[in-house]
Amino acid sequence: MPGDFPDPSIMKVGDTYWATATSSNWGPVFPLLKSTNLTDWDLVGHVFPNELPSWADYYFWAPEISQEGDKTYIYYTAHKKGGNLAVGIAVADTPAGPYRDLGPLVAQKDGSIDGFPMRDENNQLYLIWKEDGNSVNQPTPIWAQRLNEEHTALLGEKKELFRNTVPWEGNLVEGVCMVKRNDYYYAFYAGNGCCGHNCTYGIGVARAKSLLGPWEKYEKNPILTKNEKWACPGHGTVFNRGNRWYMLHHAYDTRSFEFVGRQGVISEFKWTSDGWPEFRNDGTVPTKAAPVVPRNFNDEFTNATLQPSWQWPVEERPTVAVRDGKLYVTARPQHSGAVLGQHTTTADYTATTTLLNPGKLPAGTVAGIAAHGDPENTLALTAGSGKLQLWQLEKGKQKALGEVKLPTTATAAVALRLQAQQGNQFRFSWSADGGKTWQGVPGAPALINGAYLPPWDRGVRAGVLVKGPATATAAFEEFNLENEVVTAQTEGDK
Numbered sequence: 001m002p003g004d005f006p007d008p009s010i011m012k013v014g015d016t017y018w019a020t021a022t023s024s025n026w027g028p029v030f031p032l033l034k035s036t037n038l039t040d041w042d043l044v045g046h047v048f049p050n051e052l053p054s055w056a057d058y059y060f061w062a063p064e065i066s067q068e069g070d071k072t073y074i075y076y077t078a079h080k081k082g083g084n085l086a087v088g089i090a091v092a093d094t095p096a097g098p099y100r101d102l103g104p105l106v107a108q109k110d111g112s113i114d115g116f117p118m119r120d121e122n123n124q125l126y127l128i129w130k131e132d133g134n135s136v137n138q139p140t141p142i143w144a145q146r147l148n149e150e151h152t153a154l155l156g157e158k159k160e161l162f163r164n165t166v167p168w169e170g171n172l173v174e175g176v177c178m179v180k181r182n183d184y185y186y187a188f189y190a191g192n193g194c195c196g197h198n199c200t201y202g203i204g205v206a207r208a209k210s211l212l213g214p215w216e217k218y219e220k221n222p223i224l225t226k227n228e229k230w231a232c233p234g235h236g237t238v239f240n241r242g243n244r245w246y247m248l249h250h251a252y253d254t255r256s257f258e259f260v261g262r263q264g265v266i267s268e269f270k271w272t273s274d275g276w277p278e279f280r281n282d283g284t285v286p287t288k289a290a291p292v293v294p295r296n297f298n299d300e301f302t303n304a305t306l307q308p309s310w311q312w313p314v315e316e317r318p319t320v321a322v323r324d325g326k327l328y329v330t331a332r333p334q335h336s337g338a339v340l341g342q343h344t345t346t347a348d349y350t351a352t353t354t355l356l357n358p359g360k361l362p363a364g365t366v367a368g369i370a371a372h373g374d375p376e377n378t379l380a381l382t383a384g385s386g387k388l389q390l391w392q393l394e395k396g397k398q399k400a401l402g403e404v405k406l407p408t409t410a411t412a413a414v415a416l417r418l419q420a421q422q423g424n425q426f427r428f429s430w431s432a433d434g435g436k437t438w439q440g441v442p443g444a445p446a447l448i449n450g451a452y453l454p455p456w457d458r459g460v461r462a463g464v465l466v467k468g469p470a471t472a473t474a475a476f477e478e479f480n481l482e483n484e485v486v487t488a489q490t491e492g493d494k
Helices: none
Strands: 009-013 016-020 029-035 042-048 056-068 071-080 085-092 100-106 112-119 125-131 142-147 154-162 173-181 184-191 202-208 230-241 244-253 263-271 277-279 297-299 320-323 326-330 338-343 348-356 366-374 377-384 387-394 397-405 413-421 425-431 461-467 473-484
Touching: 009 056, 009 230, 016 056, 029 056, 056 085, 056 112, 100 112, 100 125, 112 173, 125 173, 154 202, 184 230, 230 263, 326 338, 326 461, 338 366, 348 366, 348 461, 366 413, 377 413, 377 425, 377 461, 461 473
Parallel strands: 085 112, 173 230, 202 230
Antiparallel strands: 009 016, 016 029, 029 042, 056 071, 071 085, 071 112, 085 100, 112 125, 125 142, 142 154, 173 184, 184 202, 230 244, 244 263, 263 277, 297 473, 320 326, 326 473, 338 461, 348 413, 348 473, 366 377, 366 461, 377 387, 387 397, 413 425
């Protein structure tokens, strides 16, 4: 599942696999992907494509997709307005939606995350979740509590199943997924540091003969760890195809790391003679996968609406229109402006777009192409006020990197290009002749270091922005993103 798809969850309905993943502070919230072969995934929509749940504002994490009877449920984490992280739930009549939010189920003082449904030996439904103690330097208990069949409220008292107690787990255990096999319940879980270049994540397992325990952690934990190709595997869902067992989880490609983000990976495991799971490849993520095909993207804006893969900051949804082969974006004055972005899937890629009528943009308005981290961290090449400007926004502070006067030959249209190398080295250029010849911005570095761009839990997006008064609108014609597949970094790859 190439691209930034952390904490992935999977289920099968009929002959179709459905998956979703963390969207964090990018909207639309929670992608819905489907596949019949576990290799080719189509993005078919989102759990919350338009309005956010009324109780939540950001940090949309760890959706768990589950088919129960004729209903599809999404157990998810979000930040509660005026509070902390909470576990909520949404329901639909089909996996594709539309989904109706049922509200938050649990919101502890230190935060509640990573909800997972499981039925006990008496077929009673439970919610499993993590208390987010590590956010306040406390342990991280895994809790279980009865959930009513309407999926609207918890019942009775919660019971602790286990917590972080052994060295490899570091300051947390989280992301529990459970399966029942023979006489045991198995809890697959993640431990240690999830994110960033210095991550330490791995996967462990515990088992119990009763859902409420006592739980026994496997003495050979962690059972899935990093290798040269993939780093920090963790937080996923177990599933089987006949007698073969798998886990869809996330991991960082060691070439692109946090710049692409945590990508969806499937690892196979078998069961030992004494009933414990054992991952293949000596307990590491597979180094060889299905043939890698670059996941490129092209939008000529010929549809009546945006393609579903476009994303925006979840709290700053832009006003856009698509018509006659053009994308119209209304400006925003704050942060990076009005933002649209696309997943990147490799460390090396090229994005291009054409900005129409840059010479007619209203005063105080700029528009162009950008590498987006979040609203306060951006690299952009924009046109406006008669010039082209290359600039960066880092922690909300803007810095000019170079500029050039907009030539009269480009006042009707200017092509803009962004090129990334190794995930964090960026080059920007522009063209006044439709992309036949390209030139850089005088005074700007040949390569710009964008290592500061991605937040701790997200990858970089490539896209467009329009910054200025909310009365201004900019028009774009075609956006193209070409990803170059390069194998993982090795000692001989300099």
